[in-house]
Amino acid sequence: MILRKALIYLRILNYGSLNLDYVYSVDHIVLPGETISSLNLDAFCGGKGLNQSIALARAGAAVCHAGAIGADGDCLIKALEENGVDARYVWASPSRSGNAIIQVAADGQNSIVLFGGANQANERWRIDDIFENFQKGDWALFQNEVSLLDEMIEKASFSGLKIALNPSPYNSLVEKCDLSKVALFFINELEGRQLTGEQSPEAIMDSMRIRFSHAAVVLTLGADGSLYSDPRESFRQDAFKVNAVDTTAAGDAFTGYFLAGVSSGKPSSRAMLEAAAAASIAVSRQGASDSIPTLLEVEEKLLKNTRI
Ligand code: RIB
Numbered sequence: 635m636i637l638r639k640a641l642i643y644l645r646i647l648n649y650g651s652l653n654l655d656y657v658y659s660v661d662h663i664v665l666p667g668e669t670i671s672s673l674n675l676d677a678f679c680g681g682k683g684l685n686q687s688i689a690l691a692r693a694g695a696a697v698c699h700a701g702a703i704g705a706d707g708d709c710l711i712k713a714l715e716e717n718g719v720d721a722r723y724v725w726a727s728p729s730r731s732g733n734a735i736i737q738v739a740a741d742g743q744n745s746i747v748l749f750g751g752a753n754q755a756n757e758r759w760r761i762d763d764i765f766e767n768f769q770k771g772d773w774a775l776f777q778n779e780v781s782l783l784d785e786m787i788e789k790a791s792f793s794g795l796k797i798a799l800n801p802s803p804y805n806s807l808v809e810k811c812d813l814s815k816v817a818l819f820f821i822n823e824l825e826g827r828q829l830t831g832e833q834s835p836e837a838i839m840d841s842m843r844i845r846f847s848h849a850a851v852v853l854t855l856g857a858d859g860s861l862y863s864d865p866r867e868s869f870r871q872d873a874f875k876v877n878a879v880d881t882t883a884a885g886d887a888f889t890g891y892f893l894a895g896v897s898s899g900k901p902s903s904r905a906m907l908e909a910a911a912a913a914s915i916a917v918s919r920q921g922a923s924d925s926i927p928t929l930l931e932v933e934e935k936l937l938k939n940t941r942i
Contacts, residue, residue: 680921
């Protein structure tokens with residue numbers, strides 16, 4: 635039997651993207667000028683925002699999702715609600731929903747082309763209205779797939795929320811943001827290089843520590859594990875060895891699980907362990923949000939691993 639300590643989850647507002655993912659299974663990622671046939675085509679609910687909300691909810695957090703969909707996006711709201719995400723701040727925009735063309739190669743690696751659609755239709759008044767419903771101490775989570783990210787960070791900070799940022803995909807819009815307001819960064823190696831100009835994971839972490847001295851940083855390194863650092867501690871978390879089928883949303887699973895863990899008062903070492911286990915389960919399955927495990931599956935994996 636798994637004993638659960640009573641955990642208090644703070645409210646989390648995830649203001650992020652919602653995408654219809656069209657996933658093409660291919661032998662290899664198509665090369666410039668090349669035409670290839672896909673072996674299969676699937677459609678899933680995705681978007682870094684939606685995936686991270688579902689990961690948070692499956693990890694047990696109380697999460698509200700804010701963002702925009704088009705007339706073709708009812709299934710995205712349904713996916714949030716079926717997973718226990720509060721979707722009252724998702725609204726319908728005249729644009730079509732965001733979508734992603736995803737190639738998944740035989741080795742599980744992917745490549746993604748995004749169409750922003752409704753995710754790029756944010757309006758200032760909506761941001762102001764939505765943040766009125768949250769208070770000091772709540773968390774705000776953002777990625778870089780929606781418009782007005784810089785304004786959202788300002789608003790969240792003004793309202794006293796703790797800000798977690800996954801600056802993905804990294805581009806010049808991230809540099810427009812006041813990153814000194816961020817309490818928790820989730821970056822992968824590429825984003826770490828773009829943010830700091832450093833190459834090795836250790837140098838990236840050192841540079842982040844100097845530049846954002848108050849913040850906690852999670853650096854994910856795929857099969858090489860992940861690094862964690864805050865003003866009090868720094869450590870490495872190994873990845874779990876699995877047969878990778880589809881790496882889409884593995885980072886989102888990691889982000890959701892880690893934030894759910896720390897926001898409920900778990901030590902960062904435990905939150906990193908659970909996040910690594912969740913990501914490893916996600917890569918062993920196909921799809922984006924569909925591949926993210928429940929907390930029970932994560933706990934079972936951890937139990938199985940201690941027994942080995
Ligand atoms: O992180 C994976 C996600 O990135 C996909 O679901 C896709 O929609 C893109 O946003």
